[in-house]
Amino acid sequence: MTNTSARPDAALVLIEFQREWLDPEHGRLNHLVEDRDLLDTAVRGAATALAAARAHGVPVVHVPLVLTPGAPELAGWTPARLGLRAAIPRAGTWIEGSAGTEFAEDFRPAPGEPVVRGRAGASAFAGFSDLDLILRRLGVTDLYLAGFATHVCVESTLREAHDRGYTAHVVHDACAAFTRAQQEHVREHVVHHFGAETDAAAFAASLAGNAG
Secondary structure, eight states, X not given: XXXXXXXXXXXXXXXXXXXXXXXXXXXXXXXXXXXXXXHHHHHHHHHHHHHHHHHTTXXXXXXXXXXXXXXXXXXXXXXXXXXXXXXXXXXXXXXXXXGGGSBOGGGOOOTTOOBOOSBOSSSTTOXXXXXXXXXXXXXXXXXXXXXXXXXXXXXXXXXXXHHTTOEEEEEEEEEEOSSHHHHXXXXXXXXXXXXXXXXXXXHHHHHHXXXX
């Protein structure tokens, strides 16, 4: 696994660009995003960031959530009574082989783009995720995070990336929370403790500026 991009230290990390969030017909979580403009903006922003990363050879790392029936991966060493550990098995979401776990059409991995395996939890690093191994093999230190939901999995990944020694940036217009208030809370009160924020246009411009 080699990294020959104009920004060899950087990677775009796409969190849960799956039909569970992005398909109104088959996605069982799509309805949770109350602010539809926020969701539409996130899809457009992520598409911009993705196109820029691919155009400039910056690694794109896809982080799905795919669990076996009953989600035993979330059980841990105690019964799953609270939080996502209880809610996901109860809802039956993210189950391997279901339509919801498929990548959304416009965000399917291109040949050679790594797909994280073994993730079990809110953070992209959780469980037996091989994200850290992928990033280290690529020589990546700077992460640009996009995905769903801003106040859950993106925030969890941001926090853990910081604690693992990565420089993390939230591409805020390539992420969506359920409500505008949740989105703004993360932007105003969380991000600066663990990294920084940028937007898709600035991310794309930074890559163009480093090209050649």
